[in-house]
Amino acid sequence: MTTINPIPRPETLTEAVARHIRDAIVRGEFPPGSALPEVRLADQLGTSRGTVREALRTLEDQGLVEIFPHRGSFVSRMTKRRAREVYDLRAVLESHAVRLVVEQRAFDGEGGRVLEERLQALGAAAEQGDPMALIEAERALHREIWSRCDHDLLKEYLANLQLQTRRLLIYNKVFTTPAEDELAMHRNLVAAILSGNPDLAEAAMAAHVRASAEIVLAKMPDDAPEE
Numbered sequence: 001m002t003t004i005n006p007i008p009r010p011e012t013l014t015e016a017v018a019r020h021i022r023d024a025i026v027r028g029e030f031p032p033g034s035a036l037p038e039v040r041l042a043d044q045l046g047t048s049r050g051t052v053r054e055a056l057r058t059l060e061d062q063g064l065v066e067i068f069p070h071r072g073s074f075v076s077r078m079t080k081r082r083a084r085e086v087y088d089l090r091a092v093l094e095s096h097a098v099r100l101v102v103e104q105r106a107f108d109g110e111g112g113r114v115l116e117e118r119l120q121a122l123g124a125a126a127e128q129g130d131p132m133a134l135i136e137a138e139r140a141l142h143r144e145i146w147s148r149c150d151h152d153l154l155k156e157y158l159a160n161l162q163l164q165t166r167r168l169l170i171y172n173k174v175f176t177t178p179a180e181d182e183l184a185m186h187r188n189l190v191a192a193i194l195s196g197n198p199d200l201a202e203a204a205m206a207a208h209v210r211a212s213a214e215i216v217l218a219k220m221p222d223d224a225p226e227e
Contacts, residue, residue, distance in 0.1 A: 017045055018055035025064055025075055026163065028170050032077040036065065062160050064167070078168050080220045086164050087213035093161070095206040097146035097154055102198045106148040112194050118144045119190050123183055134182065135169050141186060145193065145205075168216065185211065 011019075021041065024030055036056060042049045056073045059065040066076045076082075101107065107115055118141040125137035139162060146158050185208055192204030 013047060014051055014054045014058065017041075017047055017051055018058040020045060021055060022059055022062070022064060022163070025059075026167055026170070030075045032075050034075050036073040036075065038073070063164055078164070079223045080217060081223055082164075083168050083217060083220060084213065086161055086168065087209060087216070090158070090161050090165070091206050091209040091213070093154060093158055094142070094146055094209055095202045097149040097151065097158060098193060098205045099198045099202040100149040100151060100154075101145060102193060102196060102201045104148075104150060105196070107193055108196070111148065115141075115144055115190055115193065119186060122186055126180075126183055132170075135166060138182070138186070139166060141190075 021030075021036065030036065038049045038052045038056070041052045045052070056065050056067060060067050060073075064076055065073050067073045118137075122134070122137040122141055125133040128134075142162065143159075147155060149155065189204050189208045193201045195201065
Protein backbone atom coordinates (compact mmCIF):
# COMPACT_ATOMS: atom_id res chain seq x y z
CA MET A 1 0.00 0.00 0.00
CA THR A 2 1.33 3.42 -0.97
CA THR A 3 1.98 5.78 1.91
CA ILE A 4 1.00 9.40 1.34
CA ASN A 5 2.73 12.02 3.46
CA PRO A 6 0.38 14.48 5.16
CA ILE A 7 0.18 17.98 3.73
CA PRO A 8 2.10 20.41 5.97
CA ARG A 9 -0.24 22.63 7.96
CA PRO A 10 0.12 26.24 6.82
CA GLU A 11 1.43 28.69 9.39
CA THR A 12 -1.26 30.87 10.96
CA LEU A 13 -0.87 34.65 11.11
CA THR A 14 -0.38 34.49 14.87
CA GLU A 15 2.37 31.90 14.46
CA ALA A 16 4.05 34.01 11.79
CA VAL A 17 4.00 37.09 14.03
CA ALA A 18 5.30 35.09 16.99
CA ARG A 19 8.13 33.71 14.84
CA HIS A 20 9.03 37.20 13.58
CA ILE A 21 9.21 38.65 17.10
CA ARG A 22 11.00 35.57 18.43
CA ASP A 23 13.69 35.79 15.74
CA ALA A 24 14.19 39.49 16.45
CA ILE A 25 14.61 38.72 20.16
CA VAL A 26 17.12 35.96 19.48
CA ARG A 27 19.11 38.22 17.12
CA GLY A 28 19.37 40.77 19.91
CA GLU A 29 17.22 43.42 18.22
CA PHE A 30 15.10 43.53 21.39
CA PRO A 31 17.50 43.41 24.37
CA PRO A 32 16.47 41.76 27.66
CA GLY A 33 14.03 43.93 29.57
CA SER A 34 13.00 46.01 26.56
CA ALA A 35 9.32 46.78 26.00
CA LEU A 36 7.29 45.13 23.25
CA PRO A 37 4.47 47.62 22.60
CA GLU A 38 1.51 45.97 20.89
CA VAL A 39 0.43 49.02 18.88
CA ARG A 40 3.86 49.72 17.41
CA LEU A 41 4.46 46.06 16.59
CA ALA A 42 1.04 45.78 14.96
CA ASP A 43 1.78 48.83 12.79
CA GLN A 44 5.23 47.55 11.81
CA LEU A 45 3.96 44.06 10.97
CA GLY A 46 0.76 45.21 9.28
CA THR A 47 -1.51 43.16 11.52
CA SER A 48 -4.00 43.70 14.31
CA ARG A 49 -3.15 44.43 17.91
CA GLY A 50 -5.07 41.30 18.92
CA THR A 51 -2.85 39.12 16.73
CA VAL A 52 0.27 40.64 18.28
CA ARG A 53 -1.19 40.07 21.75
CA GLU A 54 -1.77 36.38 21.02
CA ALA A 55 1.73 36.07 19.56
CA LEU A 56 3.23 37.61 22.71
CA ARG A 57 1.30 35.13 24.85
CA THR A 58 2.80 32.32 22.80
CA LEU A 59 6.27 33.75 23.42
CA GLU A 60 5.46 34.07 27.11
CA ASP A 61 4.77 30.32 27.18
CA GLN A 62 8.20 29.80 25.61
CA GLY A 63 9.91 31.88 28.28
CA LEU A 64 10.99 34.65 25.93
CA VAL A 65 8.51 37.30 27.02
CA GLU A 66 7.11 38.47 30.35
CA ILE A 67 3.63 40.03 30.44
CA PHE A 68 2.65 42.25 33.35
CA PRO A 69 -0.96 43.45 33.84
CA HIS A 70 -1.34 47.21 33.27
CA ARG A 71 2.36 47.48 32.32
CA GLY A 72 2.71 45.58 29.06
CA SER A 73 5.01 42.97 27.56
CA PHE A 74 8.79 42.86 27.93
CA VAL A 75 11.63 40.65 26.73
CA SER A 76 12.48 38.33 29.59
CA ARG A 77 15.84 38.77 31.26
CA MET A 78 18.32 35.90 31.28
CA THR A 79 19.49 35.72 34.87
CA LYS A 80 22.15 33.38 36.18
CA ARG A 81 19.45 31.40 37.95
CA ARG A 82 17.50 31.09 34.71
CA ALA A 83 20.62 29.98 32.84
CA ARG A 84 21.32 27.31 35.45
CA GLU A 85 17.75 26.03 35.12
CA VAL A 86 18.01 25.90 31.32
CA TYR A 87 21.19 23.83 31.46
CA ASP A 88 19.83 21.58 34.23
CA LEU A 89 16.85 20.71 32.05
CA ARG A 90 19.01 20.25 28.98
CA ALA A 91 21.27 17.84 30.84
CA VAL A 92 18.29 15.67 31.74
CA LEU A 93 16.20 15.93 28.57
CA GLU A 94 18.96 15.98 25.97
CA SER A 95 20.70 12.98 27.50
CA HIS A 96 17.37 11.09 27.46
CA ALA A 97 16.84 12.08 23.83
CA VAL A 98 20.27 10.79 22.82
CA ARG A 99 19.57 7.48 24.55
CA LEU A 100 16.39 7.11 22.50
CA VAL A 101 18.24 8.03 19.32
CA VAL A 102 21.03 5.50 19.88
CA GLU A 103 18.58 2.76 20.90
CA GLN A 104 16.69 3.21 17.64
CA ARG A 105 20.03 3.19 15.76
CA ALA A 106 19.27 6.49 14.05
CA PHE A 107 22.96 7.19 13.44
CA ASP A 108 23.82 3.94 11.74
CA GLY A 109 24.76 4.40 8.09
CA GLU A 110 23.62 7.68 6.53
CA GLY A 111 22.64 9.20 9.87
CA GLY A 112 26.20 8.78 11.14
CA ARG A 113 27.61 10.43 8.03
CA VAL A 114 25.30 13.41 8.50
CA LEU A 115 26.40 13.76 12.12
CA GLU A 116 30.05 13.69 11.05
CA GLU A 117 29.27 16.45 8.54
CA ARG A 118 27.78 18.56 11.32
CA LEU A 119 30.95 18.06 13.33
CA GLN A 120 33.06 19.11 10.34
CA ALA A 121 30.90 22.22 9.94
CA LEU A 122 31.58 23.04 13.59
CA GLY A 123 35.31 22.74 12.91
CA ALA A 124 35.02 25.04 9.89
CA ALA A 125 33.11 27.61 11.97
CA ALA A 126 35.81 27.47 14.64
CA GLU A 127 38.46 28.21 12.03
CA GLN A 128 36.51 31.30 10.90
CA GLY A 129 36.86 32.85 14.33
CA ASP A 130 33.24 34.04 14.12
CA PRO A 131 31.40 33.50 17.44
CA MET A 132 27.98 33.68 15.77
CA ALA A 133 28.96 31.06 13.19
CA LEU A 134 30.21 28.83 16.00
CA ILE A 135 26.97 29.25 17.93
CA GLU A 136 24.93 28.30 14.86
CA ALA A 137 27.14 25.31 14.02
CA GLU A 138 26.92 23.98 17.57
CA ARG A 139 23.16 24.50 17.54
CA ALA A 140 22.85 22.59 14.26
CA LEU A 141 24.90 19.68 15.58
CA HIS A 142 22.85 19.33 18.76
CA ARG A 143 19.61 19.65 16.83
CA GLU A 144 20.77 16.94 14.43
CA ILE A 145 21.17 14.65 17.43
CA TRP A 146 17.96 15.14 19.38
CA SER A 147 15.67 15.83 16.41
CA ARG A 148 16.02 12.18 15.38
CA CYS A 149 14.41 10.80 18.53
CA ASP A 150 10.90 9.41 18.17
CA HIS A 151 9.37 11.64 20.85
CA ASP A 152 7.55 14.75 19.62
CA LEU A 153 6.92 16.40 23.00
CA LEU A 154 10.54 15.93 24.03
CA LYS A 155 11.66 17.60 20.79
CA GLU A 156 9.34 20.55 21.45
CA TYR A 157 10.88 21.10 24.88
CA LEU A 158 14.41 20.80 23.55
CA ALA A 159 13.74 23.24 20.72
CA ASN A 160 12.62 25.80 23.29
CA LEU A 161 15.62 25.15 25.54
CA GLN A 162 17.97 25.47 22.59
CA LEU A 163 16.39 28.80 21.72
CA GLN A 164 16.94 30.06 25.27
CA THR A 165 20.53 28.79 25.22
CA ARG A 166 21.18 30.75 22.03
CA ARG A 167 19.77 33.92 23.60
CA LEU A 168 21.92 33.35 26.66
CA LEU A 169 25.10 33.04 24.61
CA ILE A 170 24.35 36.07 22.44
CA TYR A 171 23.20 38.41 25.21
CA ASN A 172 25.99 37.61 27.63
CA LYS A 173 28.74 37.22 25.00
CA VAL A 174 29.98 34.12 26.80
CA PHE A 175 30.65 31.90 23.81
CA THR A 176 34.41 32.38 24.09
CA THR A 177 35.57 28.84 24.80
CA PRO A 178 38.82 28.18 22.87
CA ALA A 179 37.93 26.63 19.52
CA GLU A 180 40.15 23.57 20.13
CA ASP A 181 38.41 22.86 23.44
CA GLU A 182 34.98 23.30 21.87
CA LEU A 183 35.84 20.88 19.06
CA ALA A 184 37.33 18.34 21.46
CA MET A 185 34.18 18.37 23.59
CA HIS A 186 31.98 17.71 20.58
CA ARG A 187 34.29 15.10 19.08
CA ASN A 188 34.03 13.12 22.31
CA LEU A 189 30.26 13.49 22.28
CA VAL A 190 29.92 12.37 18.65
CA ALA A 191 32.26 9.42 19.23
CA ALA A 192 30.11 8.26 22.15
CA ILE A 193 26.96 8.49 20.04
CA LEU A 194 28.48 6.65 17.10
CA SER A 195 29.69 3.90 19.44
CA GLY A 196 26.12 2.61 19.47
CA ASN A 197 26.18 2.25 23.27
CA PRO A 198 23.10 4.01 24.76
CA ASP A 199 24.59 4.19 28.27
CA LEU A 200 27.81 5.73 27.00
CA ALA A 201 25.99 8.21 24.75
CA GLU A 202 23.58 9.27 27.51
CA ALA A 203 26.41 9.82 30.01
CA ALA A 204 28.48 11.71 27.43
CA MET A 205 25.64 14.09 26.63
CA ALA A 206 24.89 14.80 30.29
CA ALA A 207 28.57 15.45 31.00
CA HIS A 208 28.88 17.64 27.90
CA VAL A 209 25.91 19.86 28.80
CA ARG A 210 27.06 20.21 32.41
CA ALA A 211 30.58 21.14 31.31
CA SER A 212 29.12 23.78 28.97
CA ALA A 213 27.01 25.10 31.84
CA GLU A 214 30.07 25.53 34.05
CA ILE A 215 31.82 27.58 31.36
CA VAL A 216 28.80 29.82 30.74
CA LEU A 217 27.81 30.34 34.38
CA ALA A 218 31.37 31.19 35.39
CA LYS A 219 31.30 34.14 33.00
CA MET A 220 27.90 35.50 34.02
CA PRO A 221 27.54 38.14 36.74
CA ASP A 222 25.74 37.08 39.88
CA ASP A 223 22.07 37.95 40.06
CA ALA A 224 21.08 41.01 42.03
CA PRO A 225 19.46 40.09 45.36
CA GLU A 226 15.66 40.07 45.21
CA GLU A 227 14.00 42.94 47.01
